[in-house]
Amino acid sequence: VSTQQPRVVLVYQRTTLPWVFESAERAGIRLILVPRPDETVAADRLPPAVADVLALDIDGDRAGALATLRQVHEATPFQGICTLYDPAVPFVAEAAELLGLPGIGRDAALGAQDKRVMRERLAAAGLNVPRFVGLKDPSAWEEAAHLDFPVVVKPAHGFSSLGVTKAERPDELKAVVEEVWQICRGKLGEARGLIVEEYLDGPEFAVESLAHRGEVTVCGIGYKGAPEGPYFEESVYRAPAVLPEPVRDAIRHEVTAAHAALGIADGPTHTELRLRGDRPYLLELGARIGGSGVSEYIVRNVTGRDFAADALRIAAGLPPRSFEAGHQPAATGAAANYIVPCGGSGRITAIHGLDELRADPRVDHIVQMLFPGDVVRPYPDFTGYPAFILSRHATTAEAEEFHRALETAIRIEYAPEGGR
Ligand code: ADP
Ligand code: CA
Ligand code: CA
Ligand code: CA
Secondary structure (H helix, E strand, O other), X not given: OOOOXXXXXXXXXXXXXXXXXXXXXXXXXXXXXXOOOOOOOOXXXXXXXXXXXXXXXXXXXXXXXXXXXXXXXXXXXXXXXXXXXXXXXXXXXXHHHHHOOOOOOHHXXXXXXXXXXXXXXXXHOOOOOOOEEEXXXXXXXXXXXXXXXXXXXXXXXXOOOOXXXXXXXXXXXXXXXXXHHHHHHHXXXXXXXXXXXXXXXOOEEEEEEEEEOOXXXXXXXXXXOOOOOOEOOOOEEEEOOOOOHHHHHHHHHHHXXXXXXXXXXXXXXXEEEEEEOOEEEXXXXXXXXOHHHHHHXXXXXXXXXXXXXXXXXXXXXXXXXXXXXXXXXXXXXXXEEEEOOOOOOEEEEXXXXXXXXXXXXXXXXXXXXXXXXXXXXXXXXXXXXXXXEEEEEXXXXXXXXXXXXXXXXXXXXXXXXXXX
């Protein structure tokens, strides 16, 4: 028995989102935390699993960040590196490749991040893909005018639905493309191309999977609502999704094939898809744990599988425990995330309904991100989500009922922007 606990670098994870830190602790994995540049971590209030903190400026000085990682690795080797933050996936893949650590590789990271490359690779593998056009810049908008409308315009390298906008008719396309481009420049810091694709109606689902040496296990399928746009803010996540077994099979098949098409052989993934009839169409596959760790909460509480612990073990080059023969995850019930909608804009003066929920036995976590005094800007200039409410229920139907009650129980009051 090795007395050495594996050490894994965890890039850009907020300490206010506890699930992955708790999994690391349970799995006996020591974390070297690279904090988000905008988060100040107090040394005396770190999660117990964090052994070290390492500041890296990945966006500002990528080469310097890689050099620092190499120095740290040479002084005290670590066994892996990972992130739950989608924009950092390519950096992590590159660092792992450079240091000879487990990872998906730079090329797979490109396919998991650039939506145009992803669409091309999925289509080449014969998977279900809406018709799409990649645009270098807004002046090329007419190249997408022949698609069937409505269409969805999005940044090629976007995340968190930033800038994702529906255009109902061809005569709106030019303006929507221009608007999305401006959001890319403002919010993503740069504009690196757009994708326009045909709108997929139908309900949305999230699929959490673990890959190990090319073997893909779908660990959970959850319902994500049926947002119709024109903007696509996150709303709910309820698992397990209530679906007939043949449809679950079709989803597992499509998601597994997508891993092969994108060359993602190791690690956790978070896939989003829409169902048209019985046919799953991938929206995207992220090579990371979803929802900044919310997916760990969901999978563990629905299936008993310690999803993030296994993801961290794979990052460290260890086999996932839940893949071992004889491993029997205990089915536990339903789990859900309710993402409180902004429901307006301006300066927040009060958020009603959260305090009452803290005493609700169904609620495990309330992660509050916006507070009175914060300014919410109107869509599409997206500020962030006010709060996540993570809960457990006997059935998915009960989770749905709970969410319906939250729609009226939680209310945010605003003063006009600039007011008090
Ligand atoms: P991001 O990387 O910003 O999350 P996504 O491609 O996942 O971008 O799009 C965000 C959301 O926009 C999706 O979850 C979905 O609700 C909606 N969406 C994106 N593309 C389409 C599409 N082709 N048809 C219907 N809805 C879409
Ligand atoms: Ca994404
Ligand atoms: Ca997405
Ligand atoms: Ca989404």
